[in-house]
Amino acid sequence: MTDHELIWRIAGGSGDGIASTSQNFAKALMRAGLHVFTHRHYPSRIRGGHTYTEVRVSADPVKSRGDGYNFLLALGDSFARNPSEGAYYGNEEIKPLSENLDELNEGGVIVYDSGLLDASEIEDFDERVEENDWHVYDIDLRTIAREHGREVMRNTAGVAVTCAIADIEPDVIKSLMSDAMPDKILEPNLTVFDDAYEMVQEEYDVEAPDVSAPTGEHDEEQVLLSGSDAIAYGAIDEGCRFIAGYPMTPWTEVFTIMTQNLPELGGISEQVEDEIAAAALAIGASHAGVKAMSGSSGGGFSLMSEPLGLAEITETPLVLVEAMRAGPSTGMPTKPEQSDLEHVLYTSQGDSHRIVFAPGNAAEAYYQTRKAFQIAYEYQIPSIVLYDQKLGGELTNVPASVFDEEPNADLGSVLTEAELEDAPHDDSGKYQRFQHDTENGVSPRSLPGQKGGRYLATGNEHMPAGHISESPENRVAQMNRRMQKVDNIRAELDADGEFNTVHGDEDADLGLITFGSQQGTVEEAADVLNEKGHSVKVLGVSEMMPFPKQQVADFLDSVDEALVVEMTASAQFRGLISKELGGYGDQMSSLLKYNGNPFEPADIVEGFETALLEGEELPDNRTKFVPKVGE
Amino acid sequence: MSAFSAIGEETEQDQNEFTPGLEPQPTWCPGCGDFGVLKALKGAAAELGLSPDEMMVTTGIGCSGKLNSYFNSYGFHTIHGRSLPIARAAKLANPGLTVVAAGGDGDGYGIGGNHFMHTARENHDITYIVFNNEIFGLTKGQTSPTSPMGHKSKTQPHGSAKTPLRPLSMSLNAGASYVARTAAVNPNQAKDIIVEAIQHDGFSHVDFLTQCPTWNKDARQYVPYIDINDSDDYEFDNTDRSEASEMMFETENALHEGTVLTGRYYVDEDRPSYQQEKQRIGEMPEEPLAERYFDDSYEWERTFDNFLDKHK
Numbered sequence: 033m034t035d036h037e038l039i040w041r042i043a044g045g046s047g048d049g050i051a052s053t054s055q056n057f058a059k060a061l062m063r064a065g066l067h068v069f070t071h072r073h074y075p076s077r078i079r080g081g082h083t084y085t086e087v088r089v090s091a092d093p094v095k096s097r098g099d100g101y102n103f104l105l106a107l108g109d110s111f112a113r114n115p116s117e118g119a120y121y122g123n124e125e126i127k128p129l130s131e132n133l134d135e136l137n138e139g140g141v142i143v144y145d146s147g148l149l150d151a152s153e154i155e156d157f158d159e160r161v162e163e164n165d166w167h168v169y170d171i172d173l174r175t176i177a178r179e180h181g182r183e184v185m186r187n188t189a190g191v192a193v194t195c196a197i198a199d200i201e202p203d204v205i206k207s208l209m210s211d212a213m214p215d216k217i218l219e220p221n222l223t224v225f226d227d228a229y230e231m232v233q234e235e236y237d238v239e240a241p242d243v244s245a246p247t248g249e250h251d252e253e254q255v256l257l258s259g260s261d262a263i264a265y266g267a268i269d270e271g272c273r274f275i276a277g278y279p280m281t282p283w284t285e286v287f288t289i290m291t292q293n294l295p296e297l298g299g300i301s302e303q304v305e306d307e308i309a310a311a312a313l314a315i316g317a318s319h320a321g322v323k324a325m326s327g328s329s330g331g332g333f334s335l336m337s338e339p340l341g342l343a344e345i346t347e348t349p350l351v352l353v354e355a356m357r358a359g360p361s362t363g364m365p366t367k368p369e370q371s372d373l374e375h376v377l378y379t380s381q382g383d384s385h386r387i388v389f390a391p392g393n394a395a396e397a398y399y400q401t402r403k404a405f406q407i408a409y410e411y412q413i414p415s416i417v418l419y420d421q422k423l424g425g426e427l428t429n430v431p432a433s434v435f436d437e438e439p440n441a442d443l444g445s446v447l448t449e450a451e452l453e454d455a456p457h458d459d460s461g462k463y464q465r466f467q468h469d470t471e472n473g474v475s476p477r478s479l480p481g482q483k484g485g486r487y488l489a490t491g492n493e494h495m496p497a498g499h500i501s502e503s504p505e506n507r508v509a510q511m512n513r514r515m516q517k518v519d520n521i522r523a524e525l526d527a528d529g530e531f532n533t534v535h536g537d538e539d540a541d542l543g544l545i546t547f548g549s550q551q552g553t554v555e556e557a558a559d560v561l562n563e564k565g566h567s568v569k570v571l572g573v574s575e576m577m578p579f580p581k582q583q584v585a586d587f588l589d590s591v592d593e594a595l596v597v598e599m600t601a602s603a604q605f606r607g608l609i610s611k612e613l614g615g616y617g618d619q620m621s622s623l624l625k626y627n628g629n630p631f632e633p634a635d636i637v638e639g640f641e642t643a644l645l646e647g648e649e650l651p652d653n654r655t656k657f658v659p660k661v662g663e
Numbered sequence: 664m665s666a667f668s669a670i671g672e673e674t675e676q677d678q679n680e681f682t683p684g685l686e687p688q689p690t691w692c693p694g695c696g697d698f699g700v701l702k703a704l705k706g707a708a709a710e711l712g713l714s715p716d717e718m719m720v721t722t723g724i725g726c727s728g729k730l731n732s733y734f735n736s737y738g739f740h741t742i743h744g745r746s747l748p749i750a751r752a753a754k755l756a757n758p759g760l761t762v763v764a765a766g767g768d769g770d771g772y773g774i775g776g777n778h779f780m781h782t783a784r785e786n787h788d789i790t791y792i793v794f795n796n797e798i799f800g801l802t803k804g805q806t807s808p809t810s811p812m813g814h815k816s817k818t819q820p821h822g823s824a825k826t827p828l829r830p831l832s833m834s835l836n837a838g839a840s841y842v843a844r845t846a847a848v849n850p851n852q853a854k855d856i857i858v859e860a861i862q863h864d865g866f867s868h869v870d871f872l873t874q875c876p877t878w879n880k881d882a883r884q885y886v887p888y889i890d891i892n893d894s895d896d897y898e899f900d901n902t903d904r905s906e907a908s909e910m911m912f913e914t915e916n917a918l919h920e921g922t923v924l925t926g927r928y929y930v931d932e933d934r935p936s937y938q939q940e941k942q943r944i945g946e947m948p949e950e951p952l953a954e955r956y957f958d959d960s961y962e963w964e965r966t967f968d969n970f971l972d973k974h975k
C-alpha cells in the first residue's frame with residue numbers, strides 16, 4: 033500500500049476514443065485493487081474540440097477528482113478543423129497539449145504524441161517545463177500504432193507508455209483489453225502495447241519513476257459505474273418497467289441505460305416527440321398500474337412543468353430525474369452546474385408538493401432513486417432525483433454489495449378488486465378515490481380495468497369520486513390532505529435519517545454546507561482544512577424537498593458560521609436554507625462556482641481560508657465569494 | 664387470474680350504464696354539439712358490450728374536455744392538448760383496456776398538434792375523437808386552428824388571415840389508419856362510426872363536427888349533411904390512399920362553402936398497430952405489463968444478478 037496518488041489525464045479530440053480508453057484504464061486499476069474516480073470534460077460537439085478525461089487513482093477511497101493532476105497523456109486532436117492560431121477557436125490541433133498545462137501539478141509528467149503535436153508551437157513551452165519541473169516524453173505514438181495496427185491504436189500506445197513510466201504492471205491493462213476487445217482488434221492492440229512499452233523501457237530511464245501509480249487492495253469486490261448507471265439500476269430494482277423520454281445531454285445516459293436494459297426485463301421504453309409527451313406518458317403508464325419514470329435536463333424539464341403539476345393534483349405516482357447542466361437556455365450542454373435547483377423545486381403553477389432528492393455520489397444515487405420510487409408509489413406524489421452532468425458521468429468504484437438488495441415491485445397504495453368491493457362508492461358506482469379523511473393523507477387508488485374501481489382523475493380540483501368542484505370546503509379538505517402527505521414524508525425521512533450526511537468532528541467550530549454532487553469534494557476539502565489546523569465539519573444535504581429543517585438548523589446552531597458551497601451563480605441553495613429556516617442569513621457565506629468546471633477541493637480550501645477567514649479577495653474568477661448578510 | 668376482471672368481461676349493457684347517477688349533469692349550453700358526442704359514445708359503448716370499468720376515456724381541456732365528467736367509466740381529464748400521450752401510455756401499460764381520447768379542435772389540432780401527428784404516425788390502437796366546433800369554446804370564442812379564413816372573433820377582430828388546418832388530410836398524412844368525420848346532428852352515423860373506430864386495430868381518428876351556438880353563431884349547424892359513403896355523388900374507394908386523400912381535400916374545402924360532407928374517409932385494416940410492431944421487434948411483452956405487479960409468482964429481476972458483471 034502506498035499513499036501517493038496518480039491523477040492521469042488523457043486528452044484529445046472528441047471522437048478520439050478518450051472516453052472508452054479512460055474507462056478501461058480506470059477499470060483495470062480498480063481490478064488491481066485501487067480506488068478510482070474519473071472526471072470528464074468534453075465540448076458539445078461530435079468531432080474535434082478539446083476533450084479530456086481524468087482518472088484519479090489512489091490506494092484509499094477517493095471522493096472527488098482531486099486537485100490538478102500529475103500525468104498528462106496528450107494524444108492530439110485528430111479531428112481538429114482549424115490548425116491555425118488565427119482561427120476563431122484558436123489552433124485546435126495543439127489544444128490537447130497546450131490547454132492542459134495550466135492545471136498540471138509541479139513535477140508532473142507530460143507524454144505527448146510527437147507524431148501529431150509539435151510542442152515548439154506552444155509559447156514558452158520549454159520555460160514552463162523547466163519552471164514547473166515537468167518531465168516531458170515526446171513519443172511518436174502515431175507511428176508505433178501504424179506499424180502494428182491502425183492509427184486509432186495510438187490510445188493503446190499511450191496507455192502502454194503510461195504503464196512504463198508510472199510503473200503499472202502491463203498485465204493489469206492487457207487482461208482488461210482481452211476482456212473488452214473483440215479478437216480481431218485485440219491482437220494488433222496487444223502488439224502495439226508491447227512495442228510501445230518496450231520502447232520506453234529501452235530508451236528512457238524509468239527505474240525511479242517521476243510519478244508512479246500506487247498499489248493497494250480492496251477488502252471487498254468493487255464495481256466501476258457512474259451516477260447514471262446507479263440511478264437506472266435503482267429504478268430497475270424498484271420494479272420500474274416503463275420509461276419515456278426525449279434525448280438531451282446529460283439525462284440521455286439514464287434514458288439510454290434504461291432503454292437498453294428494459295427489453296430483456298419485459299419492460300417498455302418509448303422515445304417520444306417531446307418532453308411534454310414524455311412526462312405525460314409516464315403519468316399515463318403509472319396511472320394504469322405500471323411503475324414508470326421519465327426525465328430530462330433543464331430545457332426538457334421546463335416542458336415537463338405542466339404534466340408535473342397534473343401528477344401532483346391527480347396524485348399519480350411519478351418519478352422524474354433531472355440532470356442539470358449549465359444554463360440558462362442551452363447554456364453549456366456538457367458542463368455541470370446546480371442551478372436548476374429552484375426550477376425543479378417550484379416549477380409548475382400552484383403550491384408545489386413533490387419530493388426532491390439530490391444524491392451526493394453513485395451509491396446514494398442508487399438508494400435515493402429507490403426511495404424516490406417508494407415514496408412516489410406509497411404517497412402518490414411526484415418524486416424527482418436531481419443530479420448533474422458531474423455525478424451522472426463520473427465513474428467511481430463502489431462495493432458490489434451496495435447492489436445486493438432485494439427488488440421491490442410493490443405498487444404502493446393500490447386496492448385490489450376484492451378490496452374495492454368494500455370501498456366507498458358514489459351513486460353512479462364511481463369509487464371514491466380521493467376521500468377527504470384518510471389516515472396519512474393517502475387515499476388508495478384503483479387502476480383502470482379493475483372491476484368496481486372507476487373514477488375520474490382530473491387536473492381540476494375535485495370531489496372524492498373525482499368530479500370537478502370549486503366548493504371551498506372540498507378545496508381546503510383536498511389541499512390539506514395533499515399537503516399533509518408531504519409532512520408525513522418528512523416525518524418518515526426524519527425517522528430514517530439516512531440521506532443527509534455529516535462529515536467531520538461533531539464539535540467543529542465552522543461548517544461547510546453543500547448539496548448533491550459536490551458532497552465528496554467538499555468533504556475532501558474539509559479533511560485538508562482540518563489537517564491544516566482548522567476545525568471544520570460538513571453537512572451534505574440530499575433531501576431538498578421536503579427540507580430537513582431541523583437537521584440543518586441544528587447543524588448551523590452548532591457552528592460559529594458556515595460556508596455554503598454550490599455550483600450556482602445566485603446562491604440558490606443558501607437562499608433555500610434561509611427560506612426554509614427563516615433566517616441564519618448572518619451566519620452563512622457562499623462559495624459559488626459557475627464556470628463550467630466542478631469544484632476541486634483546493635477551490636474550497638482557498639475560498640474558506642482566503643475569503644471567509646481572512647476576508648481577502650479571491651485571486652481569480654474561478655469561484656466567487658458572497659459574504660453573509662450584513663457584511 | 665387477471666387482476667383486471669372488467670377487461671373482456673361479457674356484459675349486456677344498456678347505454679344508461681354509461682350515464683353517471685344524478686350528478687354531475689352536463690353543463691354544456693343548450694343546443695351544444697357536445698351532447699351529440701356523449702350520446703354517440705354511450706350508444707357505441709353499449710353496442711360493443713363494453714363495461715364501464717374496462718374503458719378509459721382521456722380528455723384535454725375545453726368544453727369538450729368535460730366529456731368524461733358525464734360518461735361513466737374510468738376517466739382522465741388531463742391538461743390542454745395532452746390527452747393523447749396519456750392515453751397511449753395507458754394502452755401500452757394495459758393493452759386490454761379500451762382507450763378513447765377526446766378533446767377540442769384547439770386542444771388536438773393546436774396546442775396538442777404534435778402529439779396528434781405522432782400518435783397517428785405510430786398507429787396506437789386507440790380512438791381519438793376531436794370535437795371540432797371551429798372555435799375555442801371554453802375560453803369564450805377565440806379563433807381556433809380550424810376557424811375559417813376571415814372568421815372574426817375577439818382575438819381576430821379583422822377576421823382570420825389564416826387558412827384553416829385540414830384535419831382529415833393531416834391525419835392521413837401523419838399515418839392514421841382509420842379516418843372519419845361525423846357530425847353531432849347525425850346521431851346514428853356518429854354512433855356507427857365510433858363503434859367502428861373502437862373496433863379498428865390501430866389509430867382511429869374521428870373529426871366530430873360539434874356546433875357551438877354560443878360563440879360560433881355564424882357557423883352552420885352542420886346541416887344538411889351528406890354521407891359520402893351512401894351518396895351516389897361521391898364515388899371513391901376509402902381503402903385507397905390517394906382516393907381517400909382527394910376526397911378529404913374536397914370535403915375540407917366544401918365545409919367552408921356550406922356543404923357538410925361526412926363519412927369514413929380512410930380505412931386501412933392491414934397496417935399493424937403500434938403494439939404489434941413493438942412486440943414484433945421484441946420491445947414490448949406479450950402479457951400486459953400491468954398484470955405483472957399482481958402476479959405473486961413473478962420473479963422480479965435485480966441489478967445484482969443481471970447487470971453488475973459488466974462493471975467488474
Ligand SMILES: Cc1ncc(C[n+]2csc(CCOP(=O)(O)OP(=O)(O)O)c2C)c(N)n1
Pocket residue numbers: 724725726727728743766767768769770771794796798799800801802807
Ligand atoms: C396550457 C394552456 N393554455 C391555455 C389554456 C386555456 N384554454 C382552456 S380551453 C382552451 C381552448 C379550448 O378550445 P378547444 O380545444 O377547441 O375546446 P372547446 O372548448 O372548443 O371544446 C384554452 C385556450 C389552458 N387551459 N392551458
Ligand code: SF4
Pocket residue numbers: 690691692694695696697726727796800801874875876877878
Ligand atoms: S360554449 Fe359552445 S362548445 Fe362550449 S358548451 Fe357552450 S355551446 Fe358548447
Ligand SMILES: [Mg+2]
Pocket residue numbers: 725767768769794795796797798799800807
Ligand atoms: Mg373547439
